Amino acid sequence: MGRKPCCDKEGVNRGAWSLKEDELLSNYIQLHGEGRWKSLPQKAGLNRCGKSCRLRWMNYLRPGIKRGNISPDEEDLIIRLHRLLGNRWSLIAGRLPGRTDNEIKNYWNTFLSKKSNSHVSKTFESEDKKSLRKSMSSTTRNVIVPKATRFTKVLLSLDEDDHFKTSQCPPSSTPVDTNDGSTPESSKENDVLDMPNAFDYLDFSEIGTEGIFENNNVLESDDVAPLFDMEFHNLTYSLELEDDWTNLL
DNA sequence: AAATGGCGCAACCGCTTCGTT
DNA sequence: TAACGAAGCGGTTGCGCCATT
Numbered sequence: 602m603g604r605k606p607c608c609d610k611e612g613v614n615r616g617a618w619s620l621k622e623d624e625l626l627s628n629y630i631q632l633h634g635e636g637r638w639k640s641l642p643q644k645a646g647l648n649r650c651g652k653s654c655r656l657r658w659m660n661y662l663r664p665g666i667k668r669g670n671i672s673p674d675e676e677d678l679i680i681r682l683h684r685l686l687g688n689r690w691s692l693i694a695g696r697l698p699g700r701t702d703n704e705i706k707n708y709w710n711t712f713l714s715k716k717s718n719s720h721v722s723k724t725f726e727s728e729d730k731k732s733l734r735k736s737m738s739s740t741t742r743n744v745i746v747p748k749a750t751r752f753t754k755v756l757l758s759l760d761e762d763d764h765f766k767t768s769q770c771p772p773s774s775t776p777v778d779t780n781d782g783s784t785p786e787s788s789k790e791n792d793v794l795d796m797p798n799a800f801d802y803l804d805f806s807e808i809g810t811e812g813i814f815e816n817n818n819v820l821e822s823d824d825v826a827p828l829f830d831m832e833f834h835n836l837t838y839s840l841e842l843e844d845d846w847t848n849l850l
Numbered sequence: 851a852a853a854t855g856g857c858g859c860a861a862c863c864g865c866t867t868c869g870t871t
Numbered sequence: 872t873a874a875c876g877a878a879g880c881g882g883t884t885g886c887g888c889c890a891t892t
Contacts, residue, residue, distance in 0.1 A: 615861080615862080616860090616861075616862095616885090616886080617860070617861080617886080617887090618860090618861090636877090636878085637877085638877075638878070639876085639877065639878090650862090651877090651878095652862080652863090652878085653861075653862075655878075655879085656860085656861065656862080657860090657861080659879095660860075660861085661860080688881065688882085689880090689881085690880075690881065691879075691880060691881085702879095702880075702881080703859085703860075703861085703881095704859085706881070706882085707858070707859055707860085708858095708859095710858095710882095711857070711858060711859085
């Protein structure tokens with residue numbers, strides 16, 4: 602038993618969109634709004650998969666979409682955000698009005714991946730970065746790579762909440778959701794704050810949350826915590842985005 | 851002028867996350 | 872709380888255009 606297809610691929614138009622199809626889709630969405638993509642094609646008179654319609658609208662037809670001519674400022678921002686967020690194209694696109702995740706992804710893959718690599722190789726080898734790298738390599742089992750993964754909830758005790766509000770860095774041992782979405786037992790008695798913050802964009806997948814949590818309790822880890830603080834500071838400082846993070850807190 | 855290779859972009863695919871019942 | 876469908880997301884593919892030979 603395979604995965605159920607999102608739509609019947611037989612007899613459904615695929616490939617490039619015609620002007621007529623664009624028109625039908627635009628007209629329908631202008632009248633009825635976005636959403637209900639699955640039923641949209643039939644209602645709009647389109648012989649397309651709903652996902653295809655959504656993609657076409659989001660990446661091409663939506664009002665306000667900028668096309669081409671990525672400015673130097675935008676390019677710089679993309680590089681910086683990518684360094685912080687990784688391949689979280691939708692998040693990066695969210696900071697670039699009028700740009701789509703698909704466009705940024707394509708732009709990155711074609712231009713910036715090489716550019717960024719060469720840039721990093723030049724700038725990352727400063728003395729500070731070298732010492733950081735050295736310290737990190739000495740604790741290889743605790744390498745924290747801020748690959749972006751969304752955490753929908755951040756669980757903080759009251760004490761840690763205070764710490765969070767007064768610090769540019771998140772607390773070194775802030776309990777967050779476990780990867781499986783379950784709530785750590787130890788935090789159930791604490792206030793649950795549903796708030797956006799830096800942890801929305803950080804992930805401990807390289808070491809697994811078990812590197813930080815044990816039996817659903819926060820480990821008092823002396824080597825994980827400072828390393829995380831240092832890495833977070835380094836990232837925010839180098840991106841000059843500390844104000845942005847602070848605003849989120 | 852024709853063939854070929856490289857590049858850029860739009861679109862597809864399948865997995866994950868979210869929201870509802 | 873589980874199940875299910877819808878929507879979102881990121882990796883990948885394939886087509887068309889353009890430059891080069």
